[in-house]
Amino acid sequence: AWNRNYWKNRGVPGPDPKFIWGTFAGSFQQKINQTTEIDELYRQYKHTTPFVGVYSGREPQLLIIDPEMVKSILIKDFKNFEDNQMTTMIDKKTDALLGRNPFFLTGNEWREKRAEITPAFTVSRIRAMYPIVDNVCTRLSEFIRQGPVNADGFEGKELSAKYTTEVVSNCIYGIDSKSFAKERSVLLTMGSSVLDSSSAMMIYFAVVTFFPIVKRYWKKAFVPKKTEDFFIKLTKDSVRMRDAGNNQREDFMNFVLNLRNKKNLSDTDIAAHAITFFIDGFETSSVALCFTMYHLAKNKQIQDKLRNEILKNVGDDGRISFDKFSEMSYLEQVLNEGLRIVPPLGFTTRICKNTIQLTDYKDKKITVEKDTVLLIPYYSIHHDPDIYVNPEKFLPERFDESAGGIKKYRENCTFLSFGDGPRICLGMRFAHLQLKAALAEIVRNFEITLNSKTKEPLVFDPTNILLVNTGGVWLDFKPLKK
Numbered sequence: 024a025w026n027r028n029y030w031k032n033r034g035v036p037g038p039d040p041k042f043i044w045g046t047f048a049g050s051f052q053q054k055i056n057q058t059t060e061i062d063e064l065y066r067q068y069k070h071t072t073p074f075v076g077v078y079s080g081r082e083p084q085l086l087i088i089d090p091e092m093v094k095s096i097l098i099k100d101f102k103n104f105e106d107n108q109m110t111t112m113i114d115k116k117t118d119a120l121l122g123r124n125p126f127f128l129t130g131n132e133w134r135e136k137r138a139e140i141t142p143a144f145t146v147s148r149i150r151a152m153y154p155i156v157d158n159v160c161t162r163l164s165e166f167i168r169q170g171p172v173n174a175d176g177f178e179g180k181e182l183s184a185k186y187t188t189e190v191v192s193n194c195i196y197g198i199d200s201k202s203f204a205k206e207r208s209v210l211l212t213m214g215s216s217v218l219d220s221s222s223a224m225m226i227y228f229a230v231v232t233f234f235p236i237v238k239r240y241w242k243k244a245f246v247p248k249k250t251e252d253f254f255i256k257l258t259k260d261s262v263r264m265r266d267a268g269n270n271q272r273e274d275f276m277n278f279v280l281n282l283r284n285k286k287n288l289s290d291t292d293i294a295a296h297a298i299t300f301f302i303d304g305f306e307t308s309s310v311a312l313c314f315t316m317y318h319l320a321k322n323k324q325i326q327d328k329l330r331n332e333i334l335k336n337v338g339d340d341g342r343i344s345f346d347k348f349s350e351m352s353y354l355e356q357v358l359n360e361g362l363r364i365v366p367p368l369g370f371t372t373r374i375c376k377n378t379i380q381l382t383d384y385k386d387k388k389i390t391v392e393k394d395t396v397l398l399i400p401y402y403s404i405h406h407d408p409d410i411y412v413n414p415e416k417f418l419p420e421r422f423d424e425s426a427g428g429i430k431k432y433r434e435n436c437t438f439l440s441f442g443d444g445p446r447i448c449l450g451m452r453f454a455h456l457q458l459k460a461a462l463a464e465i466v467r468n469f470e471i472t473l474n475s476k477t478k479e480p481l482v483f484d485p486t487n488i489l490l491v492n493t494g495g496v497w498l499d500f501k502p503l504k505k
């Protein structure tokens with residue numbers, strides 16, 4: 024029988040669950056994005072309780088509101104909350120590629136894979152990859168200059184995905200994926216099909232929350248076989264080319280191949296490392312680029328101020344050198360503000376490894392059982408007026424050094440676009456570089472304006488796990504004189 028008073032009996036406040044869906048009726052039925060549903064609860068319960076009792080289907084979960092508690096879970100008391108909910112959904116045998124991605128791994132396996140891949144993102148590796156990124160940027164602006172297919176603007180997310188796909192394919196596979204064409208490239212189609220499985224995932228979640236036992240017998244493979252084969256073949260071809268002595272460069276594949284020699288990795292291991300970069304990096308980054316351009320289009324003054332900074336940093340060869348990116352402080356603020364106002368991952372989950380006790384605002388101790396899922400509301404924290412003044416406004420200056428920069432937000436664990444603690448995003452530095460390079464390229468060559476086809480206010484697509492505007496973000500790019 025379903026105990027719908029689970030939280031009430033424990034003295035934890037929360038809305039009454041609906042008969043079938045529990046708390047998140049809108050997202051289960053794919054009518055409302057779950058981040059939006061979580062955000063409504065956050066606003067409703069903030070100040071009254073540090074955590075809200077919710078139900079995902081029938082499964083009791085806890086939505087954490089209190090920032091200090093968020094900090095404990097992600098950082099201070101990490102050992103009790105090492106894993107996210109996805110780690111319980113993926114099976115290494117059925118999903119060869121996702122089953123080797125740190126995001127989906129637990130325990131020692133997670134530690135090992137994470138440690139294996141971390142050195143791929145040192146500053147010196149990223150510096151070595153910069154010429155590749157810079158080359159993709161020149162092709163990006165050529166592509167925009169040719170104009171959209173019809174006179175009705177570019178869709179920002181699709182344009183951004185062309186860019187991030189091209190960066191990834193050049194940095195990993197050493198191939199030009201022909202993303203900058205009117206049609207979708209094969210790689211972009213295949214990459215999207217990895218993530219289109221997010222709909223399949225939601226159905227699986229729904230079944231599993233009603234009948235948890237299913238999880239033991241039915242591990243769903245989220246990556247379609249065709250997609251898996253495509254990426255394994257692509258990797259093998261790329262490895263063969265490298266082994267034959269062609270295409271030697273200090274990119275991501277070069278790092279993985281050195282690793283192979285040390286650790287005896289199989290082709291599938293290599294393909295999995297490569298696809299980690301692809302899956303975890305290409306869509307999150309394209310969401311970030313898309314919404315940052317959206318806010319620049321809506322704020323001409325900010326766009327002009329940014330353009331001034333960028334133009335001062337262009338070298339004699341018309342390009343921007345790697346070191347300049349760490350000197351452009353306004354670009355950094357704009358990017359951080361873009362990531363704050365729409366963190367591509369709107370929330371995350373953590374699982375209690377042991378039974379724990381949490382204290383509420385009346386100093387009452389609440390027992391939280393082992394295996395309970397905790398929801399950490401990244402988007403809501405970013406839109407909390409007690410944390411960010413005027414949270415709905417795009418204000419890069421809030422991150423100005425004279426106001427304490429981003430440091431104070433990081434220290435309080437209130438800037439969470441990349442998560443925090445030992446599971447913080449592995450690709451953060453790389454994401455920063457590729458986003459800054461694209462923004463610098465676009466803003467110095469074009470004036471970005473909003474196309475009236477964009478539906479406002481923004482409504483996050485209920486079928487996507489990441490935050491994406493329903494109907495797209497349509498932008499126009501007016502070429503500026505050189």
Ligand code: HEM
Nearest residue numbers: 125126300303304307308311371440441442448449450454
């Ligand atoms: C703007 C772009 C990006 C955003 C917003 C982003 C966001 C995130 C977030 C929020 C997490 C932590 C999830 C959690 O808290 O549960 C994460 C983890 C991760 N990210 Fe990113 N990411 C981005 C780009 C990238 C790139 C480019 C790569 C790879 C090259 C990457 C690789 C990873 C990996 C491997 C993890 C899992 C880490 C672990 O569980 O140990 N990400 N990312």
